[in-house]
Amino acid sequence: MNAARSLHPSPRTLEVESLDSFDRLVAAGARTMQGWHAQSLDLRGRTAQLKAMNAQGGIFLGCTFDDGVEDALRSRGALIFPKLAAVPFNPYRARLYTPQELYEGIGESRYEDTLDARVYQWSIQPGQRHRLDATLAAALHDHSIGDALEELTRSELCVGRTMVGVMGGHAARRGSGVFEEAALLGRLLARDGRVVATGGGPGTMEAANLGAYLSDAPEQDFRRALDDLAAVPGFRPSVSAWTRTAAAVVERHPEGTPSLGIPTWFYGHEPPNFFATHIAKYFANAIREAILLELCNGGIVFLPGSGGTVQEIFQDACENYYGTPETIMPMVLVGLEHWLRRYPAWPLLQSLAAGRGMESRIFLVDTVEEALAVLDR
Secondary structure, eight states: TTTTTTOOOOOOEEEEEEEHHHHHHHHHTTTTTTEEEEOOOOTTTTTHHHSSSBBOOOOEEEEEEOOTHHHHHHHHHEEEEEOOTOOOSSSOOOBBBBBHHHHTTTTTTTTGGGHHHHHHHHHHHHTGGGGGHHHHHHHHHHHHHHHHHHHHSSSTTTTTTTTEEEEETOOOOTTTTHHHHHHHHHHHHOOOOOOOOEOOOSHHHHHHHHHHHHHSOHHHHHHHHHHHTTTOOOOSSSHHHHHHHHHHHHHHHHHHOOOEEEBBBGGSSSSOOOOEEEEEESSSSSHHHHEEEEEEETEEEEEEEOOOHHHHHHHHHHHHHHHHGOOOOOOEOOOOOOOISSSSSSHHHHHTTTGGGGGEEEEEEEEEEHHHHHHTT
16 A cells, blocks of 8 residues: 555645635636645635636535535535534644644643544544444545645655654653663664654654654753653553643754654544654554555664554564565564563564565664664665
8 A cells, every 4th residue: 555645536636725825826827626625724705716716626625615605616516525513623634733733722721621632532432433424524534634644755854765663562651761762763763864753652652753853952951851751651640741741841842853653543542642743643543554654664663562563563574575675674673582582573573584575674683773773774
């Protein structure tokens, strides 16, 4: 699956995702909206411009119009997807999330009142996953997130740079050696010019995004952040306190290095971390997992983890096992004791890779510095 086009319209369509882009098109002399996808725009006050253009083939998703305009556009051949007022999110959003959006108000109120928590509570209401309107809203949302993620891969952040995934356990506590190692890995990868991508959650995922975010900060600031975060080691019992300590670090360093987190409301009890500057949060976990693996064109580093990390190792291994030589990406397992004895994934991975094109692209190392050296080969 190609993450850049797995959930997306034909490349011959035109995404119109801001009023500025709409106004520029009109000013440039556009006469038809054939192939336009106008997404979440407040088009009140643009009635004259809309009337002046051929509406046939235009698609409007969750847009707002002056009175009477919506019916007029439909009568002239436009397809209009209405706003879905009963859901606590925008199914047609044109951008990835930011931690500030998902956690808006966290400084004064509880996590349970934030957008992230409200959406999760909506998603787990009895019978919600089987209701047509709910599943349609979630599918439209995930399509929009995929579209925004494609735009990110074409942006200045990603063009000409490789993206390296960092995967590992969600249970790694702030203040632990595992957390510090993961943060150091994110820092080293970002300093090496790579884009760091994680599952966007707590534990080693938070640590890797933190390290990337503070990759340009002096060592003493990096260490101070680790110490400050250790005061609230985990998101239990209070997601609010856990988030506020992270928000305080970001507030102290507002210009951190961008990185990507791809979490899911399927695991909504695990909150997204505050250090991934770009958050592609999905409802469908299977899509989220596949897209995260697909995007990591610089390979994936697997830090110590358990069930979820083991699943990710062999999901990635399956892609490499059947992949053409050009598509096989490095897999680096960090932690000899962990992957040889506690969860012996390495011997099985070696056996699976024997005689295949992936055999020379799998590695077992014991430190994050060794992991970076392997990727640099």
